[in-house]
Amino acid sequence: MDPDFLNAFTQPSTLDRFLTEDVIAKGEKRKLIKPTSRNSPKLEELKLFLIEWINRTLKEEHIVVKSLEEDLYDGLVLHHLLENLGSLKLDVDKIALTEKKQRQKLSVIMEAVAKCLQLEESQLKWSVESILAKDLLSTLHLLVAIAKHFKPNLALPPNVQVETITIETTSTGLKTSNAVEYITENKENVEAQSKDDAFDELFSCAPDKLDAVKKALLQFVDKHVGKLGLNVRDIESQFSDGVILLLLTGQLEGYFLNLRSFFLTPASTTEMLHNINLALDLLAEGGLLNFPVNSEDIVNGDTKAIIRVLYCLYSKYGTKEA
Incomplete structure (x- = not known):
């Protein structure tokens, strides 16, 4: 078995998720941030920056975000954020208590985001299922895209990159591949172009x-x-x-x-x-x-x-x- 696949499960939370039945369906791919990258200073800086930005934006609505994964998956914060930033009126209830309602709510939100950002489905680095599953990589890509669109002058921490592992189930078992992925723009590339x-x-x-x-x-x-x-x-x-x-x-x-x-x-x-x-x-x-x-x-x-x-x-x- 690929040693990188084994190394991906050095944290109990990651292991627990993948031991759950049918976490990855046959033919499905799942991309994760490697545990070795999850605690990098640049990633922590970006997470803290986004949390503080959301809390400042939604301060008057008395919404406090402490964790990007735990506080955004149900769509409530995203709903308020889009209405605040883009004056969007989404035809969906603010609070969704069941997983079915949360999935429906996220579908409306994702559709609105794709429309605002003028992105095709193939260009999206997130999905309803990945946000609902509290996937950090997808959540970060979504928030960075929203911030860059509605607040283009927001000074996002540049050059934030992570090591990822993509896991896919095939007829012969699990297949993995590794990559380095940028979440915010490569500062060196931006400066070279300017x-x-x-x-x-x-x-x-x-x-x-x-x-x-x-x-x-x-x-x-x-x-x-x-x-x-x-x-x-x-x-x-x-x-x-x-x-x-x-x-x-x-x-x-x-x-x-x-x-x-x-x-x-x-x-x-x-x-x-x-x-x-x-x-x-x-x-x-x-x-x-x-x-x-x-x-x-x-x-x-x-x-x-x-x-x-x-x-x-x-x-x-x-x-x-x-």
């Missing part, structure tokens, strides 16, 4: 002007967050946890930031990423961010990424002060 912007030119062709740009941005930031008793002197280190970026965005855009919505003193990379993703989302919703940003770059103190984000605010508010 032309150099002013910041690329600044870093590559005019590094002598870089210090002047950093100084202007720091003065701009310090002027506004100084009102909160903060002092900013270093771009690379003081923006890596997202706190100053959030406070600056709130000051300039007039957002009231509840202290419970972010970590004022983040103690881990996960908490820093939460802060940065929230700030990037606010910038995107305000129409100030029209390019993808890897939040990990900011956590790691990447000068170019931080300057590009700060310039979004400076271009709107700093030029008025000049």
